[in-house]
Amino acid sequence: MKICFPVESDKGLDSEVFGHFGSAPIFVVFDTEAKSIDTISNQDLGHVHGMCNPLKALDGKRVDVIVVGGIGAGAINKLNVMGIKVYKATKGTVRDNIGLFESNTMSEMTVEHACGGHAGGCGH
DSSP states (O other), X not given: OEEEEEESSOOGGGOBBOSOSXXXXXXXXXXXXXXXXXXXXXXXXXXXXXXXXXXXXXXXXXOSEEEESOOBHHHHHHHHHTTOEEEEOOSSBHHHHHHHHHTXXXXXXXXXXXXXXXXXXXXX
């Protein structure tokens, strides 16, 4: 399984999880089987608010899960249609959030949890 974490700067597993999917400059991808990490530069960083294209942002690379502080409803819908689940990150590092994901203590995000105009509880 490949778990994707939006981050501001690449510090590997010690990267802090970023507060919003679409405006994260980099994604750290953790492969749970190989126990390896990879990085992807956000290829859709300049998108208009509300028009995030997750497939473009991830440079066409396939992931199974996104763990993020905040994300828009459109991005959640697009990711879910692609079979990608979205989970709410806690403050902390990629490593911290991998532990929470593996212990099944993270909440799956739905459109009801989405950011709306960068307001209310979206983590950024």
